[in-house]
Amino acid sequence: MKPARHHITTCRRCHAPICWALTTANGKRQPLDAEPTAEGNVAAMQGPDGLLYVRSVTVARPEIRPGEWQAMPHHATCSSPPPRRSSGTGQRQRSGVRPVPWQGRQP
Structure with missing residues (x-):
């Protein structure tokens, strides 16, 4: 099975055909190659609401x-x-107490 034509768009960087799907784990958007492949590590499907969903294999x-x-x-x-x-x-910027010269007690 392939994604429907209206789901396919192009990548802004390489201009390859892709489709966007929502992950079933947390609902974030993930780009997928538009062509199905046996080497893929995700399974995609169209939900009853018409959106594409993806899960890890x-x-x-x-x-x-x-x-x-x-x-x-x-x-x-x-x-x-x-x-x-x-x-x-x-190197990262230090945070916390700013070092200041020690001012000991004066008698």
């Missing part, structure tokens, strides 16, 4: 149910991915 639920198709997240195949965010391994 896991060891616990490896089967593709009727009405679903296997797809690949577009982040894994995009030829022009967005720049990576900093992992925070560099």
Whole structure:
């Protein structure tokens, strides 16, 4: 099965055909490659409300149910991915108490 034509759009970066789906785990949007593939690690389906939903294919639920198709997240195949965010391994700004010179008691 394939996504309906009205769900397919293009990636802003690489201009490949993609479709947007909501994750069943937390309801966030995830781009998928529009072409189904056997190497995909997610299962997509059109819900009764007309929206696309996607779930992970896991060891616990490896089967593709009727009405679903296997797809690949577009982040894994995009030829022009967005720049990576900093992992925070560099020096970071210190927070907390500002160091001040010690002012001991004077008799």
